[in-house]
Amino acid sequence: MAIVKFSTLLLLFTISQYCVADVLRTARQQGPASIFTLGNGEQCQGSDRSTGGVCLLRNQCNTQGGKAIGYCGVFGTCCSLNACDIRTNTKVAVFINPPLDKESSGLECSYNIEIANNNVCQMRIDFETFNLAPPTTVEPVENVTQRPGYMCKNDIFRVSNLHGNSESLPSLCGDNSGQHMYVRVNASINDRSVRMDFKLADRISQPNLPQATWKIKVTQLECFNTLGKYRDGILDAITAALPATPFTTTADRDEYLIAPPGCLQYYPDRAGFFESFNYNRGAGPYIANMAYATCFKRSSDVCGIKLTAASFNMAYHDDSNLYVDTDCKANPFVQGQPQSEDYIFIPEAQTADGLRGSKFCGNSAADAIIASTPPGPLYVYFHSDNLVTKDVPEAGYRFSYNVLNNCYVK
Structure with a gap:
């Protein structure tokens, strides 16, 4: 009986803390902040409503070399780390x-x-x-x-x-x-x-x-760690309102943003845009000696991804074909010669008009709709060399993307 009474009191205490936290929470502080999370490190706005910062205790802000620009929560300071x-x-x-x-x-x-x-x-x-x-x-x-x-x-x-x-x-x-x-x-x-x-x-x-x-x-x-997997039901309701302990974790909230291994960039939304570094609104140029993967979330209903180039202008190795595959990368037998090897690799790619390839360079992806339907992760890989050729622009690329649950290119 004593255990039941204690559990009931603990549950009522937890609910009351949620209510108090909701009352004290300001509009700019929606989310995990509460009276228990003093200086929780979440984003906030300064008193001018335009300067951004992070919510810290005043001594934390001072220790980190920041400047107080407003208040957040009950005892927190909106701190600008400028x-x-x-x-x-x-x-x-x-x-x-x-x-x-x-x-x-x-x-x-x-x-x-x-x-x-x-x-x-x-x-x-x-x-x-x-x-x-x-x-x-x-x-x-x-x-x-x-x-x-x-x-x-x-x-x-x-x-x-x-x-x-x-x-x-x-x-x-x-x-x-x-x-x-x-x-x-x-x-x-x-x-x-x-x-x-x-x-x-x-x-x-x-x-x-x-x-x-x-x-x-x-x-x-x-x-997620081992303990995090057991945070559910009433235990989750109780621990969510308490100060951080080894039993509490934000892994459930962060899981959406966790990138697959090997990805420099990751886009978890089902649609959006991505572009080369220093795309500069189409003026470029992209940076030399780059080699990295841009990845996209593949949920159970996704079979591929559709890419549409808003702009695509890269160097190329050979202009005798269609700026795909062997036109974008030098043959190993002639690698000693200075030849461009800039390309974006799109696995199992096919354009709407039937062109198949994996490496795209020159202007091969410009004005094209490309479907990529690999059996594994969804990604593109960008490679740039340390070479500029006269009269060959290296402006870069900007794509819109949509993940597909019907892999027929329209």
């Missing part, structure tokens, strides 16, 4: 460029994101705003048809896993607002922090370079 050399371990962190002018250019700015708990398996880095100097190559030389590819030489953004990530993460520059990337982490092997570095060129000696700006959201994503 400084350099910041260290944080919040689930969500938003980093904004410090005030920059010609006198402060030539800046090196670093952010260290430490793993919040052992359930964290990935970090998703969203470039809400990302404008750096574009990639560059050497000036054309008369009678020389080829030169090195477009590289990040003035402004450079790098992500590194401080404990030896085996995956190669590309350096970025140019216009990448709206893009994102994933970083894999593993706390069980002391893989406990990720570092983001900006290195900016001096604007005094190069006044024509654009001003650098960024706003980057980093979200720590949790995978």
